[in-house]
Amino acid sequence: MQTITLEEIYAPIEASIEKVPAALIEVLGTSNALASEVIQYFFSGKGKLLRPALTLLGAALKQPVYSAQIHPPLHGGKDSHVHAAVGGVSFSPLLGGKDSDVYAAVGGISFPPLVRLSASYEIFHAATLIHDDIIDSAYLRRNIPTINVKWGAPTAVLVGDYLHDKALEVIHTEGSREVFSLFLKTAAEVCDGEIHELSQNKNFGLTEEEYFEIIRKKTAVLLACALESGARYAGCSTEEAAALSRFGHAFGMAFQIVDDCLDFTGNEHEFGKTLGADLEAGVLTLPLIRLLACSGASVRAEIQAVFESGDAGRLRALLEKIRGAKTLDYAFEKARQFSAEARQALQPFPASPAKHSLEKLLDYVLERQR
Amino acid sequence: MQTITLEEIYAPIEASIEKVPAALIEVLGTSNALASEVIQYFFSGKGKLLRPALTLLGAALKQPVYSAQIHPPLHGGKDSHVHAAVGGVSFSPLLGGKDSDVYAAVGGISFPPLVRLSASYEIFHAATLIHDDIIDSAYLRRNIPTINVKWGAPTAVLVGDYLHDKALEVIHTEGSREVFSLFLKTAAEVCDGEIHELSQNKNFGLTEEEYFEIIRKKTAVLLACALESGARYAGCSTEEAAALSRFGHAFGMAFQIVDDCLDFTGNEHEFGKTLGADLEAGVLTLPLIRLLACSGASVRAEIQAVFESGDAGRLRALLEKIRGAKTLDYAFEKARQFSAEARQALQPFPASPAKHSLEKLLDYVLERQR
Numbered sequence: 001m002q003t004i005t006l007e008e009i010y011a012p013i014e015a016s017i018e019k020v021p022a023a024l025i026e027v028l029g030t031s032n033a034l035a036s037e038v039i040q041y042f043f044s045g046k047g048k049l050l051r052p053a054l055t056l057l058g059a060a061l062k063q064p065v066y067s068a069q070i071h072p073p074l075h076g077g078k079d080s081h082v083h084a085a086v087g088g089v090s091f092s093p094l095l096g097g098k099d100s101d102v103y104a105a106v107g108g109i110s111f112p113p114l115v116r117l118s119a120s121y122e123i124f125h126a127a128t129l130i131h132d133d134i135i136d137s138a139y140l141r142r143n144i145p146t147i148n149v150k151w152g153a154p155t156a157v158l159v160g161d162y163l164h165d166k167a168l169e170v171i172h173t174e175g176s177r178e179v180f181s182l183f184l185k186t187a188a189e190v191c192d193g194e195i196h197e198l199s200q201n202k203n204f205g206l207t208e209e210e211y212f213e214i215i216r217k218k219t220a221v222l223l224a225c226a227l228e229s230g231a232r233y234a235g236c237s238t239e240e241a242a243a244l245s246r247f248g249h250a251f252g253m254a255f256q257i258v259d260d261c262l263d264f265t266g267n268e269h270e271f272g273k274t275l276g277a278d279l280e281a282g283v284l285t286l287p288l289i290r291l292l293a294c295s296g297a298s299v300r301a302e303i304q305a306v307f308e309s310g311d312a313g314r315l316r317a318l319l320e321k322i323r324g325a326k327t328l329d330y331a332f333e334k335a336r337q338f339s340a341e342a343r344q345a346l347q348p349f350p351a352s353p354a355k356h357s358l359e360k361l362l363d364y365v366l367e368r369q370r
Numbered sequence: 371m372q373t374i375t376l377e378e379i380y381a382p383i384e385a386s387i388e389k390v391p392a393a394l395i396e397v398l399g400t401s402n403a404l405a406s407e408v409i410q411y412f413f414s415g416k417g418k419l420l421r422p423a424l425t426l427l428g429a430a431l432k433q434p435v436y437s438a439q440i441h442p443p444l445h446g447g448k449d450s451h452v453h454a455a456v457g458g459v460s461f462s463p464l465l466g467g468k469d470s471d472v473y474a475a476v477g478g479i480s481f482p483p484l485v486r487l488s489a490s491y492e493i494f495h496a497a498t499l500i501h502d503d504i505i506d507s508a509y510l511r512r513n514i515p516t517i518n519v520k521w522g523a524p525t526a527v528l529v530g531d532y533l534h535d536k537a538l539e540v541i542h543t544e545g546s547r548e549v550f551s552l553f554l555k556t557a558a559e560v561c562d563g564e565i566h567e568l569s570q571n572k573n574f575g576l577t578e579e580e581y582f583e584i585i586r587k588k589t590a591v592l593l594a595c596a597l598e599s600g601a602r603y604a605g606c607s608t609e610e611a612a613a614l615s616r617f618g619h620a621f622g623m624a625f626q627i628v629d630d631c632l633d634f635t636g637n638e639h640e641f642g643k644t645l646g647a648d649l650e651a652g653v654l655t656l657p658l659i660r661l662l663a664c665s666g667a668s669v670r671a672e673i674q675a676v677f678e679s680g681d682a683g684r685l686r687a688l689l690e691k692i693r694g695a696k697t698l699d700y701a702f703e704k705a706r707q708f709s710a711e712a713r714q715a716l717q718p719f720p721a722s723p724a725k726h727s728l729e730k731l732l733d734y735v736l737e738r739q740r
Contacts, residue, residue: 032562034569131531135524153523154505158565160527161501161534165558168538172554184539191532192402198524199404 004364006048012353013056016115020052023111024119027170028163038147038159042126045142050255051125051226052118058230058244059114060354114233117174121226124167124183128190128222130160135198136281171229179229186225193217202282204292204304211289216249219256224248243345247358250342255365257335260285262368264322279315282307286334290327332366339366374734376418382723383426386485390422393481394489397540398533408517408529412496415512420625421495421596422488428600428614429484430724484603487544491596494537494553498560500530505568506651541599549599556595563587572652574662574674581659586619589626594618613715617728620712625735627705630655632738634692649685652677656704660697702736709736 010017021043028039111119132138133146134156140146148156164187171183197214200206227248228241236244263278264287278285284292292300306314322328339362349355380387391413398409481489502508503516504526510516518526534557541553567584570576597618598611606614633648634657648655654662662670676684692698709732719725 030562032565032569035562035565131527134527154568155565157501157504157527157530158561158568162558162561162565164531164534165554165561169554169558172550181542184535184542188532188535188539191528191535192400192405195402195405195525195528195532198528199402 003367004360006053006364009357009360009364010049010053012060012357013053016056016112016118017049017053019111019115020049020119020122023115024123026111027116027119027123028166030162034155035159035162038151038155039163041144041150042130042147042159045144047122047126047142049122051121051223052115054223054227054248055118055121055230055233056114057354057357058227058232058236059234060230061244061349061352061358062231062234062236062240064352064354113174114230116170117179117233118226118230120167120170120174121222121229123163123170124187125222127160127163127167128194130156130163132194134160135194136277136283138277138281174233175229176232179232182225182229182232186221189217189221193219193221197283200284202307203284204300204307206284206289208286208289208293211284211286212253215253215256215260219259220249220252223252223255240348243348247342247345250338250345251358251362251365254335254338254342254362257286257331257338258365258368261287261328261331261335264319264328279307279319280310280312286331287322287325287327290330291322291325294327335366339363373737374730376423376734379727379730379734380419380423382727383423383430386426386482386488387419387423389481389485390419390489390492393485394493396481397486397489397493398536400532404525405529405532408521408525409533411514411520412500412517412529415514417492417496417512419492421491421593422485424593424597424618425488425491425600425603426484427724427727428597428602428606429604430600431614431719431722431728432601432604432606432610434722434724483544484600486540487549487603488596488600490537490540490544491592491599493533493540494557495592497530497533497537498564500526500533502564504530505564506647506653508647508651544603545599546602549602552595552599552602556591559587559591563589563591567653570654572677573654574670574677576654576659578656578659578663581654581656582623585623585626585630589629590619590622593622593625610718613718616715617712620708620715621728621732621735624705624708624712624732627656627701627708628735628738631657631698631701631705634689634698649677649689650680650682656701657692657695657697660700661692661695664697705736709733 025039025043030036030039110116129141130147133141134148134153137148138146139149146156147159168183168187172180175183193214193216197218200210200214224245225248228245231244232241260278263285279288288303292303295303303318306318342362343359346355346358395409395413400406400409480486499511500517503511504518504523507518508516509519516526517529538553538557542550545553563584563586567588570580570584594615595618598615601614602611630648633655649658658673662673665673673688676688712732713729716725716728
């Protein structure tokens with residue numbers, strides 16, 4: 001039962017985050033009918049917009065002015081009903097609720113640079129998800145069938161590439177050279193992390209340290225980059241940037257560990273992703289790595305045999321076994337440690353609504369169900 | 371029978387182009403064993419290094435000094451035997467023959483900025499080829515099985531992404547803001563062209579104009595970008611950049627039309643790619659588009675039926691039919707027209723070895739077999 005909501009956490013940046021769904025659709029506007037259709041479809045699945053939120057919170061932390069709506073309203077203030085349309089198709093915003101009914105005619109209105117910048121981290125993230133879903137042969141993402149399942153791998157490869165390039169284009173346009181260089185380094189690390197993960201597929205000797213290194217690269221660095229970039233955009237110092245990068249990394253570790261636990265314990269509908277997908281794809285995550293490390297040779301051999309059989313029934317039984325094991329608690333404890341480390345990194349910053357949101361985000365991640 | 375060789379054409383930039391194979395391996399150096407292995411494998415296939423050559427010729431056209439070896443030799447002059455090693459593995463250079471036995475210890479020697487820049491266009495091109503081979507399910511590339519066939523789609527997706535990011539990183543580091551912006555725009559167009567092509571798969575109503583638009587985006591823009599970037603790197607004027615861009619576009623159109631013809635007429639071993647791959651994948655190219663346009667309704671229906679049956683024997687018969695048809699001559703004539711247009715674009719430039727090479731490249735492309 002979630003006690004903290006994203007709406008609550010996003011309150012200080014509400015006016016900006018509400019524009020992100022329309023901004024990313026505007027950024028991705030293309031005359032290509034197939035690409036438009038796929039993009040519209042993908043973003044109709046509700047994401048958490050975590051990366052744009054971090055960018056916006058990073059900026060608001062440094063310059064509270066970014067908490068308010070600093071740009072002229074599009075159609076008359078906060079309650080304006082803004083729609084997103086690309087090629088005549090309407091998009092519903094990602095964050096439902098409210099009546100944020102956002103409309104952006106492509107080539108018509110455009111969004112504040114910071115909103116576009118924040119949206120580009122979501123676009124990049126989407127690109128990696130779309131490619132990931134080819135790799136994992138996942139069938140469900142954000143509660144809807146994956147692009148890979150619906151249109152096939154060729155479309156998923158190319159639309160992922162398109163999103164990747166568009167994200168780069170916007171970050172290059174809106175970010176400083178520093179922000180862009182950070183992003184390029186991050187993108188390379190994310191990819192390296194993914195390749196590292198793939199190369200360790202079904203490696204039953206995978207250590208905790210290697211697992212941490214993989215999730216640091218594939219997840220934590222992008223979250224850290226999004227946050228640091230927002231703060232840099234708002235003119236933070238090198239020390240502040242470093243502190244936020246530390247927060248982002250530790251937060252990202254906690255986030256991914258919990259994500260990996262949810263693959264075992266989650267409710268598929270709430271989680272929005274195929275449950276047990278990692279297990280089925282041969283990806284070893286912390287609860288299983290710990291279980292293997294704590295087990296005798298015969299249990300390890302048994303688990304390995306289940307994996308290698310690829311038998312759905314035996315995999316389900318293993319899933320149940322892990323659900324009942326203490327190693328899930330162990331993994332959550334690790335997530336809590338990273339969360340505490342992240343909280344520590346925020347110490348130098350004076351109290352502010354944005355800081356409070358980042359702290360609440362740490363609690364949210366530990367109790368999240370999706 | 372090829373009368374013009376690439377060695378001859380590349381003579382004015384010999385000292386630089388010889389470094390490209392080692393430079394691109396250095397750029398792509400990674401501690402990731404899987405990525406290293408795949409990269410080593412891919413580049414063991416001999417490519418034409420056309421894009422780096424265009425960059426180097428563009429620079430040499432503007433500043434003949436780039437024709438010579440302007441940077442200190444790595445291990446003592448032109449005949450130095452330079453090796454490429456990543457993670458202890460040796461790489462053979464792409465351009466065989468000669469005894470260009472190139473050695474670059476990663477983190478050790480590094481290459482002149484222009485060579486690195488030129489190599490990055492080859493790296494980007496490789497990234498698109500690797501993703502293309504997933505899309506087309508091609509089994510042969512540069513005379514060796516594709517990464518998709520050898521390692522599977524997940525590896526091909528990620529290694530393609532990695533190469534894409536690395537190319538960007540180098541162009542960002544070595545190129546001016548202008549050169550980098552041009553590249554970002556180009557990368558987006560290439561991807562757009564690929565999606566456009568995919569969306570027109572098995573569209574029997576595809577017009578010649580649409581086909582030209584697709585190959586302009588997926589092929590010509592990158593060749594133009596590589597050439598223009600080299601000239602910009604060497605300080606050319608805006609007018610000169612525009613002229614070279616025109617050359618590159620027209621040259622690229624001729625290049626791709628001939629490439630598409632070779633899919634029908636080539637010798638698989640010499641061409642290095644799966645013959646009839648376009649036909650099998652449902653990609654319509656000029657010889658077939660023209661055949662359809664010149665045929666009556668019954669022949670069109672017959673061709674369409676062959677396509678839709680996906681029957682290998684019937685596809686082979688169609689391939690033979692196209693080989694015998696006049697529409698191949700028609701396509702070659704179009705290629706010749708684009709080639710003439712490209713030659714025209716070079717007029718403002720005074721005679722030089724680099725200009726002569728670009729002219730010879732136009733002849734080479736029309737008679738090439740690979």
